[in-house]
Amino acid sequence: MKKNITIADSELPIMKILWEKGTLTSPQIFENMHGNKSTLKTLLQRLVTKGAVTAKENTSRTYLYTAAVTQQEYINSERKSFLQKAFDGSAKKMLLNFVQEEKITKEELQQLIDMIEEG
Amino acid sequence: MKKNITIADSELPIMKILWEKGTLTSPQIFENMHGNKSTLKTLLQRLVTKGAVTAKENTSRTYLYTAAVTQQEYINSERKSFLQKAFDGSAKKMLLNFVQEEKITKEELQQLIDMIEEG
């Protein structure tokens, strides 16, 4: 059974950097970010503990950090959770709602259809 | 400034019943649900404390509960949060992802366009 790794909102910025840049040392991660260093260290630590990020020994006393959960896995998990909570799991209901709330235009829908047809 | 009321996952089933049925007593809420009664009481209590549900005195010692946050408000809040976390706030990116992941078909997109055109 695969354990369900949850990425907290505060931890997400770190994941985004790792998804974008690949493998980095902690200073490299942090220089791409704002916020209190101590807090960031804690969040990175937690991600490692959870298994969302792997830490491979680099020089003694430092590590190279890499995302162990892919962005698509994260998105899939968030999508499922969102659809379930707000639309009983139905992507169709959601779409309808987005259209009604005007978060999506007819033009955008048409572009997608065109995209699909082009393959 | 409006306070940001957060509805926890465990509390959502109660909200869903209130959204569906309107105003109910706690026994009426609970008879529509599964789960430990004591836990449900706690969750209902928390919803009242948060202001997500209002409790109007009924007979002495009992209340009538009503959702104070609408389902659409909840959905909007979840939508914003989901789009932000997974797609930098872009509904378009999300749609593209759904199409790629085959959560939405060309036919469904076409139906929506037709719906918009009919008004």
Add this chain to the structure above:
DNA sequence: CAAACAAGACTACAGTTGTAATCTCAAAAA
């Protein structure tokens, strides 16, 4: 009226989250 019932109030408790300070100690700098 006495006993049982139960809605709501109060208490409990561990895990997660957001936020951050302090401690350790090897490596870099002076």
Add this chain to the structure above:
DNA sequence: TTTTTGAGATTACAACTGTAGTCTTGTTTG
């Protein structure tokens, strides 16, 4: 070599969550 630095480890702590038990007391039942 002595000092400084800083990555990582450890500790802190309150709010929120998930889950559930106990206490109070008015109401219902026998």
